[in-house]
Amino acid sequence: MSSTAEYVAVFAAGIGSGILISTVGFASLLSFPVLLAVGLPPVVANVSNTIGLTPAGLSGSFGYRRELREQPVVTAVVLATCAGGAVLGVVLLLSLPSGVFAAVVPYLILVTCLLVGLQPIITRVLRRGREPAARVRLSGLTTTFCTLVGVYGGYFGGGSGVMMMAVLGFGADLELRVVNALKTLSVAAGNVVAAAVFVVLAEVDWAAAGLLAVGSGAGGYVGALIGRRLPATLLRVLIVLGGLVAAVMMLV
Structure with a gap:
């Protein structure tokens, strides 16, 4: 970066990406192209x-x-599984070719977004004719999938938040605003682990990282204020649209 306009662009991308992380996810759709x-x-x-x-x-x-x-229990489980899974993901990142998931990620995101969009309908169909008790604890299977999302987040990251929303949407009976909060926490856990490793082992452009950090920190908090006020249906639609845009960008 060599001009004031470029510094401003990176900072603005940080604010926008922070808002996206706390709302619809796919923040790198904005920030990564700007850095390039x-x-x-x-x-x-x-x-x-x-x-x-x-x-x-x-x-x-x-x-x-x-x-x-x-x-609090679900929050602790999501935090622990995503942080622990991200450690394994970073190990895989450092030991496997970077393109291992590249070919399948767009399709994985498309399927995940489809599940997020159709989750209320699928759940109603599966429960038709019965009134099961509300699930506010995560089963062993759901916990396993949370861990796998953490591994994916540490290795590749793109779309990991929406994958977590799909896992929690089917694995627990929680309001969408709570699931969105847990999604944001899962992204944070994966990024903290990956960032700690990158700081030590990878080449960093600290000017760009610093501008993004300041902007995204502010944007993430603002995004949380917006996210808790969005109607559940609108939030779900925005998440699906964001996933479609992300998948198409990756494919082309």
Whole structure:
């Protein structure tokens, strides 16, 4: 980066990406292309982007603290599984070719968004004719899938928040605003682990990472304020649309 306009663009991308993390997810749709546009090599841009967006997940989780307090056990499970899974994901990232998931990720995101969009309908069909007790604890199977999402988040990351929303949407009976808060927390856990490793082992453009961090920290908190006020149906629609855009961008 060499001009004031580029610095401003990266900072603005940080604010926008922070808002996206706490609402619909897919924050890298905005920030990563901007880093490439200002001249960062792809690997440096990816590393700097992860570090720069870490404050967004943290501030967003703080903004959603009321929702997270409503389900302390589920919050603890999501935090532990995603942080632990991300450790394994980072190990895989450092030991496997970077393109291992590249071919399948767009289709994985498409399927996940379809599940998020259709989850209320599928759940109603599956429960037709019976009134099961509300599920506010995570089963062993759901916990396993949370861990797998954490692994994916540490390795690749794109769409991990929406994958978590799909897992929790089918694995527990929680309000969408609470699921969105847990999604934001899961992204934060994965980014913190990955960022800690990148700081030590990878090349970072600290100017870009710093501008993103300041902007995304503010944006993440604002996004949480917006996210808790969005009607559940509108939020679900926005998440699906964001996933479709992300998948198409990855395919082309």
